[in-house]
Structure formats: C-alpha cells, structure tokens
Amino acid sequence: MTHPIPTVLFHGLGCDSSSILVELIYNPTRRKELNIDLERLVVATAQTGLESKLIKRQNEKFIYPLLKKHNVRVIQIAKAGLYTKDGYEVLSDGVPEICYIEGAYTLADELLTTGTVPNYSKGKRRCSDKYKAKILRAWTQAEYGNRPIQTVFGYNADEQYRIQRAEPYIEANHHVIYPLMMWGWHRNYIEQYMAEFAGERFYRSACTICPFAKISGSKQEILLKYQAYPEEAAEAALIEYTARCLNPRQSLYPNGRTVEQFLENNGLTIALSLFEEKLASCRWGVYRVRRIYKKIAYRAIECVMKGTRSQCNNNLFKKAQDFNIPLINEGGIDRLYLERKEDGFRCEEYFVVCPNVVDDKQRKSFENQWCLSHIPNLFELKSA
Numbered sequence: 424m425t426h427p428i429p430t431v432l433f434h435g436l437g438c439d440s441s442s443i444l445v446e447l448i449y450n451p452t453r454r455k456e457l458n459i460d461l462e463r464l465v466v467a468t469a470q471t472g473l474e475s476k477l478i479k480r481q482n483e484k485f486i487y488p489l490l491k492k493h494n495v496r497v498i499q500i501a502k503a504g505l506y507t508k509d510g511y512e513v514l515s516d517g518v519p520e521i522c523y524i525e526g527a528y529t530l531a532d533e534l535l536t537t538g539t540v541p542n543y544s545k546g547k548r549r550c551s552d553k554y555k556a557k558i559l560r561a562w563t564q565a566e567y568g569n570r571p572i573q574t575v576f577g578y579n580a581d582e583q584y585r586i587q588r589a590e591p592y593i594e595a596n597h598h599v600i601y602p603l604m605m606w607g608w609h610r611n612y613i614e615q616y617m618a619e620f621a622g623e624r625f626y627r628s629a630c631t632i633c634p635f636a637k638i639s640g641s642k643q644e645i646l647l648k649y650q651a652y653p654e655e656a657a658e659a660a661l662i663e664y665t666a667r668c669l670n671p672r673q674s675l676y677p678n679g680r681t682v683e684q685f686l687e688n689n690g691l692t693i694a695l696s697l698f699e700e701k702l703a704s705c706r707w708g709v710y711r712v713r714r715i716y717k718k719i720a721y722r723a724i725e726c727v728m729k730g731t732r733s734q735c736n737n738n739l740f741k742k743a744q745d746f747n748i749p750l751i752n753e754g755g756i757d758r759l760y761l762e763r764k765e766d767g768f769r770c771e772e773y774f775v776v777c778p779n780v781v782d783d784k785q786r787k788s789f790e791n792q793w794c795l796s797h798i799p800n801l802f803e804l805k806s807a
Contacts, residue, residue, distance in 0.1 A: 427460040428598070431563060432575040434468045434497075435555075436478050436522070437628030438617045439610075440577030441486050443602050445620050448493055457600060458573070461493055467562065469555040470501040470514065472529020473630035475648045475655060479522045485621045487519040494518060500562055501526025502554055505533055511558040530554055530630065534662050538669040538724060538781040541633065550630070556592070563594075571596050579603040581610050631655040632662055632675060632682075649691055656686060657697035661778070664702070668777035669712055669724060671753045681754065707735040708779035709742075714771040715789075715796050716764060723785035723793070727774070735776040742774055762797060770797035 434440045444466065446453050454461070490497055497519035503509045505528065514523035530550055534540060541550045563572065574597045578585045586601060593599050603613065617625035626644060631652075649656035659675065660682040666673040667681070674681045686694050709728040715721035728738050736757075743750050743759050750757040759774040770793070786792075 427458050427463055428571050428573055429567065430459050430464045430573040430575060432464060432466050433559060433577070434466045435577060435628045436468060436474065436482055436486075437577075438613055438625045439579050439603060439627065441482070441625065442608070442613045442617050442620075443575065443577055444486060444495075445489065445617070446602075446606075448489055448495075453602070457575075457602060459575075461495055464495055465566075466490065466495060466497045466519075467559055468497070468499045469511075469559050470499060470524055470526055471550065471554040471630055472501065472525045473531055473632055473658075474524040474628065475626075475631050476524070476652050477626060477648050478628050479524045481621065481625055482522040483520070485625070487522065491518045491520065498562065499523050500558055502528050502558055504528050505536075507553070507557055507561075511561060531632075531658065531662060534632075535665055535778075535780045536782045537784070538666050538777070540663060540666045540673050540675055541630070560592075560594070563597075567596075569596050571598065573598045573600060575599075576601050577603060579610055579613055580607050632659040645685075646689055646691075649686070649689075649694055653691065653694035653697055656682065656691060656694035657701055660686065660694070660698040661701045664698075665778050665780060667754060668756055668775050669710065669781065671756070671758075674754075679754070702732070702778070705732070705778040705780070706730075707732045707776060708781075709735050709738050710775055710777045710781065712771075712773055712775060713785075713789075713793060714764075715792050716769055716771070717792075717796075721786055721789050721792055723789050724781060725783050725785075726779060726781070729779055732776065739774055739776050768797070772797075 432440065432443065434444070447457075447459060447464075448461070487497070496517060498516045499514040499519075499522070500511045501514055501523075503512045503526075509528075512526055514526055515521065530541075563574070576586075576589070576599065578589075578601050580603055583604070586604065608616070614624065626648075631648065663673070663675045663682045672679070676682070676685065683695070683698065686698070707730060708726040711723075711725045711727050713723040728735060730738070739750070739757060739759055746759070746761070748759060748761070750759055752758075756775065761772045761774075762768040762770050763773070764771045
C-alpha cells in the first residue's frame with residue numbers, strides 16, 4: 424500500500440457524511456481500501472449560519488466525541504462577508520467539541536439585506552455554491568496549495584446526479600472519492616445504520632429555510648425541526664415575508680405556498696407567535712420596487728420612507744389616494760401598482776410596506792434601461 428496522502432472529508436453534518444466517518448473509525452478495513460490514515464484525515468465543514476440546532480445537538484452528542492476520541496482534526500469555517508473576495512473566517516480548528524453553526528456573516532444576513540430567497544441557477548443551488556463550495560475550495564487551496572490530496576464527498580448511492588454535477592469543478596490536484604457510492608449505501612440503509620449507531624434517528628443536514636425538497640427532507644422532517652426549535656421557523660417566515668414584499672412570486676415552497684401557511688396548517692402556534700413578535704419589533708419602510716423584464720433581469724429597490732409599521736401603512740394608503748389607484752392585496756401584502764407585468768407592461772413598478780432591513784440596490788445601467796423601456800407614470804411626472 425502506498426503511503427496515504429492527506430485526506431479532507433467534506434462533512435455536511437447530516438446522516439450521509441457522518442455515516443462515512445463512523446464507518447471509517449469503526450472499520451479499519453474501510454480505511455485500508457480507501458487509503459485513509461486517521462492521523463492525516465481532516466474533517467472540513469462550511470457553515471451557512473442557518474443550520475438547525477437539531478443537527479448541532481446530534482453532532483456534539485454523537486459525532487464530535489467520536490472524532491475527539493480518535494484525535495481527528497476538524498476545521499469549521501464560514502464566509503467572512505457578502506462577497507467571495509471577503510474570504511472566510513475559521514470558527515474552530517482542532518479536536519472538536521462545539522459545532523459552530525453561525526459565523527460573523529450568514530446566509531440570513533444576505534437574504535434579508537437583498538430581500539430574496541435561495542434560488543437555483545444553471546444547475547446549481549447558488550447558496551450552497553457561495554457558502555460552502557467556494558470557501559471550502561479557498562481553504563483547501565490555502566492549506567495544501569497544489570499538493571495532491573484526497574477529498575471525500577458524502578453523496579450516497581441514490582445521488583449519481585450530484586456526482587455528475589460536481590465533476591466539472593474538481594481541482595486537478597484532488598483525488599476525489601465517493602465512499603457511499605462505492606459501498607452501495609442508499610439513503611434508507613444509511614438512516615438505519617446511523618439510527619443503530621446513535622440510538623435515535625440521525626437527520627440530514629439542511630438550512631432551516633431550504634426550499635429544495637431533496638436537500639431539506641420530507642414534510643415530517645421539516646415539521647419536527649420547527650416543532651423542536653420554533654425560533655428557526657419564525658426566522659424562516661421573516662426571511663420569506665421580506666422577500667415576498669419585494670416580489671410576490673418569491674415564496675420558499677413551490678406553487679406559491681408559504682412558510683406562514685405551513686405553520687398555520689400544522690398548528691405551530693408558538694412559531695407563529697414568534698414570527699409576529701419579529702414583525703412587531705421591526706423597523707419598517709415604504710419601498711419603491713421597479714423591474715424591467717428582458718433577457719437580463721433588472722431590479723431597483725429604494726426605500727422612500729422609514730417609520731413604524733402603522734406610519735408606513737398610512738403613507739402607502741395616502742399614495743393610493745393621491746394617485747387614485749386602489750391597493751392590490753396579494754397574499755396578505757398590499758401593493759400600490761403603477762405598472763404591472765400582468766397588465767401587459769414590459770416593466771413593473773409598485774410601492775409596498777416592508778421590514779426596513781433591505782438595502783437600496785440597482786444596477787449602474789438601470790436608470791438608462793428604465794428610460795428606454797417604459798412610459799413615464801404619475802409618480803415620475805409629479806416628481807419631475
């Protein structure tokens with residue numbers, strides 16, 4: 424056997440990648456066939472800031488004590504800011520005890536300040552790419568440079584599509600292995616294996632707001648996490664509500680279904696109360712939202728007034744009176760439309776009351792494109 428090269432196991436904290444760790448530690452034959460030396464194994468985790476406390480508890484109770492016993496190095500990192508150039512921060516490096524699920528900058532920070540929800544683009548979940556893949560690549564580059572290393576991914580035998588999707592992004596100096604695929608371990612077997620190890624069901628890892636069913640799990644899994652930690656459900660509802668204020672099509676679940684509806688339909692009254700408390704404690708703003716529908720989407724967000732929720736609602740109502748245009752209620756949110764896509768316009772413009780957490784933002788070329796794409800309306804004529 425050749426001398427093992429350094430191995431980095433990307434640990435997503437859920438049942439799949441955790442099962443690899445358990446099997447490697449308890450089964451020396453597996454380590455031999457994969458050419459893995461525990462002394463040269465590094466377990467690397469990138470935190471989004473929205474991991475469930477249930478997953479934190481299970482890792483601290485079952486996985487980290489096992490890794491600590493065998494002196495396995497664990498590195499936990501997180502994005503240091505909005506942009507990739509901001510780099511990453513090291514939350515912990517060494518023998519693990521605490522699972523740090525939140526760094527200085529989180530996915531929730533980005534979603535609230537931009538007024539959006541996670542989205543899927545060009546075959547990738549952009550949130551996973553930005554908050555996990557890119558910073559893990561940055562860390563491995565800083566740690567190993569161009570030296571050869573072996574990297575371990577926890578894709579199970581049901582996820583060939585994930586392997587095919589990841590292959591174009593593999594670094595030249597990385598020898599990549601997929602143990603669960605090699606062993607023929609499917610999700611059902613993994614869940615049984617981990618339940619026998621832990622003495623309880625070991626859950627898959629997913630952000631508390633994850634809208635992607637194959638990642639977040641079944642309705643029952645989401646419900647259990649929200650019942651156990653209602654504050655996570657309330658945060659998800661706030662992020663989605665803020666995004667829906669700025670775009671009625673931005674719900675977390677398919678077909679316009681919202682987190683708030685999910686909580687109501689399943690009787691999660693504590694989570695709903697916490698959500699209402701979050702709304703009550705917010706500063707509010709009246710936002711002017713403009714969109715241009717072309718091949719490239721153009722959006723401009725501008726807060727035109729700040730105040731209490733009541734003050735902002737009164738301001739919106741007064742605008743509606745001044746323009747003699749009725750407010751349109753969509754999903755419990757009032758909007759004053761000056762132009763509306765559904766009415767056949769190439770552009771869309773409206774005013775809406777929204778939690779004042781969203782930053783003003785627009786492309787540099789927006790105003791020029793706006794002038795070329797739409798007909799001046801009453802608001803612009805009055806402002807001229």
